[in-house]
Each structure stands twice: as C-alpha cells, then as structure tokens.
Amino acid sequence: MARQQERARRTRAAIIRSAAVEFGKSGYAAASLNRILEGSRATKGAMYFHFDSKEDLARAVLDAAIERYRASAERWLTRTDLGPLDVLHGMIDEMALRLQHDIIVQAEYRLIIEPDFYRDVQTGGSRIIGRATKTLAVRAMEQGQLRADADPDRFTRTLAAALAGQRYLIDVFGGGIDLRSRFQEALEVVIEAMATQEWAEKFHSNGWQASARLEELGLGV
Template sequence: MARQQERARRTRAAIVEAAAVEFGVRGYAAASVNAILEGSHATKGAMYFHFESKEELGRAVLAAALEKYHQMTARWMARADLDPFQILHGLIDNVARMFLSDPIVRAEFRLIIEPEFYADVQSGGARVWGGSARELLQRAEREGLVREGVDVEKFTRVLAASLAGQRYLSDLTAQQVDLRARFEDSLEVVLAGMAVDSWLEKWRREGWPVELDAAVPG
C-alpha cells in the first residue's frame, strides 16, 4: 500500500510539473493535455484519476506555487543576522530567481492573469511575499530605519506594483532581461525615498551583503 501511495504521489507531482511547463509556455487556454501527458509520462487515465479537469489541474499548480512561496518567505523571515531591508533584498532576489528557474512559479504568474483564475490573485504568491515585504518594512519602521512621516503602506504598494511591472515587461520585451537586476532596481528606488540617511550612507558604502548572492533559491 505504501509503495502504491508513493507511486501515486510521484505521478501526481509529475503531472503538476508538466502542466506548469505547458501553462507557462502557452497559457491556460492554449495548453495541450496531450503535451502535459507526454511531459509527465502519465496516462490519460492517471491524469483524470488525480484531476477531474484542466481547471483543477491549474489550481493544483497554483497551490504548489503557493507552498513554495510560503517555504521561501519563512526562511527569509527567520533570519536574525540581517536588518529588515537586507532581508527584504534577499527575499525579493529569491523571488526573481524562482521566476527564472522554477516552472511552477512561472506558471503561477501566467495563470493568475487568465480569466479563469482572476479570483486567485488575492490569495496567490504575490500576497504571500508581498505580506512579508510589508512586515519587513513595518519592522524597519520600528527599528528607526524609516524616515519620519513615511507612509509604509504606500511604499509597500508602490514596491509591489513596480516588481509586478518589471516581471510583465520581462515577458513583453524581445531582449533578454536581467530580472534580478530589475527587481533590485525597484527596491533601491523605493528605499532611496524611505530609508533614513544613516542607513543609506552605510548601504552606499558597503552595498548588499555578499552572501546574499549565493542565497538558497528555494
């Protein structure tokens, strides 16, 4: 029984991964079930055993991406050796790496702009790491790293919108885009307007922690 359960788990995971690749490349409407089957090496019977419809399969991809975001943000939020802005930089860089390397994360970003999944935007991955970004900026405010009078909520919204825009532009442009650099640009512009001078002077002198360049991509 345990062996059968493990085989079923692996089959399901393979189908979700193959669906993510297909959704990420073609979008939801144009995604081919046959291509998903070919990519997962599963039978049609096996796929419909685990998923009643293509929409259910799409929601499984969204759920898998959400779990990855939860795991990634939990690792960064547990860091006690960095200040809130440094943690935010590492978290955002990690998100960019996931977009570049993880087909499930790429598919999630593609699916939430499809009509069938509009409602999932409010509970998607951006809400997870966006909530962590807000918490880090609030933590920075409590630690005296934010300029007096700055509206942290407003800056959080501007940062989230800028990151989303950078991600969409990377898909639209014909040129190769360094998404990690673009995400870093967005963060640095926001911090230039909200961080206190003492923090900015130290950052300009020292830059971001070198170890973040080798951060676990999650």
C-alpha cells in the same frame, strides 16, 4: 502500501510539473492535456485519478506555487542575522530567481493574468510577498532603517507595482533583461525614497548583505 503511495505521489508530482510547463508556455485556454500527459509519461487514467479536469490541474499548479511563495517568505522572515531591508532584498532576489528558473512560479504568473484565474491574484503569491514586505517595512521603521514618517502600506504598494512593471517588461521586450538587477534597481529606488540618512550612508558603503542562490531553492515539485 507505502510503495504504492510513493509511486502515486511521484506520478502526481510529475503531472503537476508537466502541466506547469504547458501552462507556462501555452496559457490555460490553449494548454493541451495530451501534451501534459506526454511530458509527465503518465496515463490518462492516472491523470484523472488525481485531477478531475484541466481547471483542477491548473489549481494544483497554483497551489504548488503558493506553497513556494509561503516557504520563501517564512524562511526569509525568520532570518535574525540580517537587518530588515537586507532580508527584503534577499526575498525579492529569490522571487526574481524563481521567475527566471522555477517553472511552477512561471506558470502561476501566466495563469493569474488569464480571465479564468483573475480572482486568484487576491490569494496568490503576490499577496504572500506583499504581507511579508509590509512586515519587513514595519521592522525597518522600528530599527531606524526607514524614516519614522514612512507609510508601510504605501511602501508595499509602490514596491509591488514597481516589481510587477519590471516583470511585465520581460514580456514586452523579450530576453536580454536581467530580472534580478531590475528588481534590485526598483527596490533601491523605493527604499531610498523612505530610508533614514544613517541607513543610506551604511548602504552606500557596504551594499546588500544578502542574496538568493539558485542551488538553494529546491526547484523540484
């Protein structure tokens, strides 16, 4: 029984991974179930055992992406060896890495800009990262890294818009843009507009104290 359950889990994971590749490449409407099956090496019967429809499969990809966003946010928020703004940099850097290399997160980005999934923006990865960003902004104010008159909501909205804009530029101009450096640039501009002089002086001397590492992301489904 345990062996059958493990085989079923692996089959389901393979189908989700193949679906993420297909959705990320073709979008939802043009995605082919046949290509998903070919990529997963699963049978049609196995696919319909796990998923009722293409929409059900797309939502499984979205759920997998949300779990990755949630795990990333929780892991960074528990860091006690770093100041809040360094934690924020590490988390944002990880998001850039995932958008560049994680097919599940790439597929989520492609799916939520399609009409069938607009409403998922409200509950997706961006909402999780937004909540974590606001938490870190509040911590940064309490620890004297952001000014006492800074607005955590304004900080979060402005940063989210800046990061989304940088990601959009990848689609407009194609390859050659380093998303990690663009995310870092946007983050620095927003922070420096609200940072205390003391933090700014230390930052200009020491730079960022945390970054993400690709080998630590665990990019399997």
